[in-house]
Amino acid sequence: MIVEPLVLHHARKTTLLGLREAFSALPPPPPALSFPEYIALPGDDRDAYDQARDDFLRLTLRVPTPEQDICARILAKLISSNPRRKNSRRGLMISAPMFYGKTELALLLSRSIEHAHAARNPDYADHGHVPVVWTEMTDHSTGKALLAQIVEFLAPTISLPQQITTDRLRKLAVDLLHTHRTKLLVIDEAHKLGGAEPSSIIKALQNESSATVVLVGIDLGGGKAFGSGDGLQVTMRCDTVALRKVDITTDEGSALWRRWVAIFDRNLPLCGHTPGTLTRNATALHNAAGGQLAVLAMIVERLVAAILDDPARRDELVTRERLFTVLDVLRHTTPVRHKDRTGRPRGSRVTDTRAWPIRPKWHRFESPRSYALRQCRAAGVPFDFVERGLTAPAQPYIYRVWGDEVAAAATVEAAAGRPSGHYQRLKRFAQPDPALTYPNGSCAACAQQGNMWSNSDTIARTGVCAIPANPCGQVPARPRSHNQPFPTTSLRRRSSAGSGVWSPRAASTPACTLERERWCATTRP
Structure with missing residues (x-):
């Protein structure tokens, strides 16, 4: 069996080649093997197979979300209408606390825009089209730094004068966006923009460029960058989509969460995997993840990694013991409060004959x-x-x-x-x-x-x-x-x-x- 390894050459998405590599880094699932067949593989083939499974889980396996559908509909309308507007062009804000999957959602949306443009223009790369530009802000970034990132993304070989003015840089960025027919300008970590100057630059980009601006960050509507002054005007020009936790006490939330868990359960790249354990423990997974999809994905990744990293394993079945061991290891980032079969919280005693199926609440790592x-x-x-x-x-x-x-x-x-x-x-x-x-x-x-x-x-x-x-x-x-x-x-x-x-x-x-x-x-x- 030959498994082609995924080779990545660029470490960041803030370059054109790096972003397109991120768009195309979607490795297919490796061929299914039984555990005896896996053990019979030579050592190098087993390593390549494990790497292919890890790449599929971390890069390809995704679940659909309601926010993804909402953002896709909004962007389709904005990309169609903004070129016909002469001012007050609208944008999109994706706001949520940390570790809610904001950047991943923005990457999925950007990939769909790029692929849709490629379907209509097969030779778009040869013609110099850049449908998506990706920028990422750092602490106390300025509007001038944002403009410099846009210019360097679209013209990486250009040499900018050290004393270039913000106005000159803005005109250069707008001209490059128009020349390369850019449809989407993503500004990740937008909450790190400080002061009124970045907001005025973004407003100018919306007025002078037909590219749809997507702002991704933490509490964008209430932060200092977009909560007052010019920033508030930018907020009013954007449709805001907030990512929230899933509440399984409602019928809709419970069905959504169980659908997510079932998708992960059916597609785990493990030898001889039989779906069912994750689905049966969907409530425990919700308690561990706090209703956050990003944390659920991390739990699944850690579970698969824990199984694959065990050299003494005799199978790759997902058992309750393996699952709750991973949940306990992740307690420092995802507090877990388990309950016994009667529904009462467990105290300092273990009331089960299994080996640590559920750890007491007092458990903490000593340091x-x-x-x-x-x-x-x-x-x-x-x-x-x-x-x-x-x-x-x-x-x-x-x-x-x-x-x-x-x-x-x-x-x-x-x-x-x-x-x-x-x-x-x-x-x-x-x-x-x-x-x-x-x-x-x-x-x-x-x-x-x-x-x-x-x-x-x-x-x-x-x-x-x-x-x-x-x-x-x-x-x-x-x-x-x-x-x-x-x-x-x-x-x-x-x-x-x-x-x-x-x-x-x-x-x-x-x-x-x-x-x-x-x-x-x-x-x-």
Whole structure:
């Protein structure tokens, strides 16, 4: 089997060749193989096959959206009517918070305009036609920088004088747009335009050029660039399409979300894939993605990548365990709040016999900074005091003080008066091994150590803890009730000013891991 790899030569869309390469980068799905057939391939062929699957998933696989249809209809009317207008030509605004797929939507629309022009004019490239011009703004971009990008896109070999005036640059840009028969001018990251000057330049482009302007950015109608003055006039001249989350509590939203999930489920480029798992967990995916299509696409990409990157896999089936493992890894960008089969939120216990099908809400990834922050909270010491002691003016962030995590953990343990290895033990309990099985009724940390009790109320009533050890590796001196407060370590700063060294006054540990988990659930940052 021969799979032709996709070769890309241009890294950005702000050049003519780079934009046309982005338009044509639509690799077809690779031929379907069973997992035994995939394993039988030579190593180089398997790598090429995996790359083809990844390219298809990231570049080609897309789902239709209502906003895409609305924008396509608006652009068709504007591109047809704007050349007949002599002033007040209209444009399109695509506005949404970050990570909603604004740029991807603009790229899809631009590709459709380019392909439609190519269908009517097969030799358009030879005749110098450039139907779409793509620009991208950076922080505090000016109108002059926008005009310079347009000129460099259409005439990359031109040499602009350093002292060229904005008026001269504007006339040059308008002439180039007319000469190359440009229909669509896309201004991505338009919210980064600052002040009234860029808005006046855009208004001038709308007045003097027949190209339809598409502004793509965050909160365009309410930002400083387009919320007042000339910017407000630009806003009034544009049709605004806002991208929003999908609400599955409505029939329309639920049907739309399940259709998106079903499209991804049917087209996953996995060997022996049987659709169904993603569709059955559409509600969990909505909770994880927050109703955002861009986050859903990222989850699907991470799921496929996690399966393909596992060298010990025996199949490529999408299982519930694999899916929820990916959701847990993405918690730092997509907060997940799972519920059990009764519909009640899960607490600090795992009530299933499967290996981590759903992680408790208290689960967080441990880091040297979060560890130091929790120790300070437990001791009642302001964290900023400790942070000043553990950092320096040259390295003001606690993340970057040390070259590796081991050195960071050792320093924080010494400052907090904890034994060596304390941080690593807590990290291991905060991030259990997903391959293990946790019995019904046991907390995650104690079950990982093979310990289990029947009912926490019995322990609280008797004050007896049957667990011989706890996550800190120490045995309590006497039985404690789970209703008693968590004993903490007090920290005292030395009298030498600026030394930044902390010493322990007293240290004790919780009676058992259930008490530790309850404390973590209320105090973790």
